[in-house]
Amino acid sequence: MNQEPLDLALRASHVLTMNASGRCLTPGFVGIRDGRIVSVEPYKQGMEAAWNPKRFLALDRHIVFPGLINAHTHLGMGFFRGIEDDLPLETWLKERVFPLEAALVTEELVYSASLLGMVQMLLSGTTTFVDMYYFEEAAARAAERLGVRAFLGPGVLDMPTPGVPDAETGLRRLEAFIESYSGHPRITPILAPHAPYTCSDRTLKALRALKERFGLRATIHVQETSGELQESLRRFGKTPLERLESLGFLDSNVLCAHMVWLGAGDREVLERARPGVAHCPNSNLKLGSGVCNVAELRDMGLLVGIGTDSVASNDSLDMVREMKTAALLQKALHADPSRMGAKETLGLATSEAAKALGMGDQLGSIEAFKRADLVAAEINTVRDFPCHDPYAHLVYTLTGSHVSTVILAGEVAVFDGRLVNDPTEEALDTWQETASRVGRELERLKKG
Ligand SMILES: [Zn+2]
Known part of the structure; x- marks a missing residue:
C-alpha cells in the first residue's frame, strides 16, 4: 500500500464516467480525497484494501453517474x-x-x-x-x-x-x-x-x-x-x-x-x-x-x-x-x-x-481531479428488471426516486434514499403552513 488513504471510495456495477471518450466501467471503482476524485478505474478484487479508504461504499446493482x-x-x-x-x-x-x-x-x-x-x-x-x-x-x-x-x-x-x-x-x-x-x-x-x-x-x-x-x-x-x-x-x-x-x-x-x-x-x-x-x-x-x-x-x-x-x-x-x-x-x-x-x-x-456554465474542468464527469459530485441509482430490483444498457435504463426506465446515494463534494449527502443532513424536521411546520397560505390565496385569486 503506497497511496495516501482515501476519504471515500466506491465500487459500482456500472460507472458512467461521461468523460470525453464516454467510458463506462463495469464494474468500476472511484476513489475520493479532499472533495475531489483521485482515481477512476475498472474495479479489481482487493482494491479497497490497497487504497485503504476511510469509508467504502459497495454499490453493486447500481449505476453511478456524475451529479x-x-x-x-x-x-x-x-x-x-x-x-x-x-x-x-x-x-x-x-x-x-x-x-x-x-x-x-x-x-x-x-x-x-x-x-x-x-x-x-x-x-x-x-x-x-x-x-x-x-x-x-x-x-x-x-x-x-x-x-x-x-x-x-x-x-x-x-x-x-x-x-x-x-x-x-x-x-x-x-x-x-x-x-x-x-x-x-x-x-x-x-x-x-x-x-x-x-x-x-x-x-x-x-x-x-x-x-x-x-x-x-x-x-x-x-x-x-x-x-x-x-x-x-x-x-x-x-x-x-x-x-x-x-x-x-x-x-x-x-x-x-x-x-x-x-x-x-x-x-x-x-x-x-x-x-x-x-x-x-x-x-x-x-x-x-x-x-x-x-x-x-x-x-x-x-x-x-x-x-x-x-x-x-x-x-x-x-x-x-x-x-x-x-x-x-x-x-x-x-x-x-x-x-x-x-x-x-x-x-x-x-x-x-x-x-x-464555464465549469467543464471542474464538474460534469467522473474524472481524476474533478470535484467529487456523484450519484448512484439502484438497478435490477424486481420493479425495473432487467437492465441491458445502463444509459438507456437511466434515461428511459428510472426516475429520480431510484437514486439511493448522492456524493456532494466528496461527502455522502444522500444514503439509502435519505438525506444525511436532513432539514425536514426543522422545516416541516413552516412548509405545511406556507403551502396552506398559498392555497388560500390561490382560491381568492380564482374567485377574482
Ligand atoms: Zn423559467
Whole structure:
C-alpha cells in the first residue's frame, strides 16, 4: 500500500464516467480525497484494501453517474407547485404567478421554498443548479445549509417585484449580492434579467456593464413563445435575440432558457454570439409553448443543458424524468429515432451543462481531479428488471426516486434514499403552513 488513504471510495456495477471518450466501467471503482476524485478505474478484487479508504461504499446493482445539473429553475416558487393547469403562459404568468408573488413572496418564503426544492433535487440526483428568483440571499442561505452548488441570479424586471420597488433598487441590491458571494466555494452569483420583454434597453445595458465589471455569467428567458417573438418584432423591429445582441448583452457567458421559437436572422446571431441554452422540455410542453429544436442548436455547436423550470409549470424537479422527455421530444420533432440517444441526453444534463456554465474542468464527469459530485441509482430490483444498457435504463426506465446515494463534494449527502443532513424536521411546520397560505390565496385569486 503506497497511496495516501482515501476519504471515500466506491465500487459500482456500472460507472458512467461521461468523460470525453464516454467510458463506462463495469464494474468500476472511484476513489475520493479532499472533495475531489483521485482515481477512476475498472474495479479489481482487493482494491479497497490497497487504497485503504476511510469509508467504502459497495454499490453493486447500481449505476453511478456524475451529479446532475439543473440548468434552469426558480426554487423560490416551490409552494406554487401545480397552482393551475391548462392556462397559456401569458395568462398563467400575469393572472396567477405575478399576483401570487406580489401577495406572498417574502425572504422567509423564499428560504423555505428553496430549502424544500434543494432537498427534492438532492434526493433525485441533482447536485448543481441555476436559479433565478427574488430574495436570492435566502436561496444562498438554504444552499449553504445543504452544501449544494448553486448559480444564483436575483431576477431583474422593470416592474416592481417582491422586495424591489424599481429597477434602480434592484440593481443596487444585485451589486451587494454579487459582492457578498464572490469567491464563495459553492455559490456563484450570476445576472438574471427575467426576459427581453420585461427588461428595457436601459436595464439590459446596466446589467451588461455589471457583467463586464465583475466578469459574471448571466441567464435569461428567451423566445419561449411565438407571441414573445412577434411582440418584439412589432415593438423593436428585432427578435429578442437580435435585440440582446445589439445591446452587447449576448455572448457565450449567457445561458438562454427555452429558445423555442427562432426568427429568420436568429441562426446567424447564435453563430456569432454562441450563448448556452437551457432546454426545459416539460415546462414548454405543459404551457403549450412549443418544442425547442435542441438537435439543430447542437448541430450549430451550441452547448445545451437541461432544466426543469419551476414546479409551478413542470411540476417536478426530477432531472431524470426531464432527461427522458428531452430525448423523446427530439426523436418526435425530427421523426428520427436516432436523434438524442440516451448517452447524449445524459451528457446534456452533466458534462455539456458544466461546460455551458464555464465549469467543464471542474464538474460534469467522473474524472481524476474533478470535484467529487456523484450519484448512484439502484438497478435490477424486481420493479425495473432487467437492465441491458445502463444509459438507456437511466434515461428511459428510472426516475429520480431510484437514486439511493448522492456524493456532494466528496461527502455522502444522500444514503439509502435519505438525506444525511436532513432539514425536514426543522422545516416541516413552516412548509405545511406556507403551502396552506398559498392555497388560500390561490382560491381568492380564482374567485377574482
Ligand atoms: Zn423559467
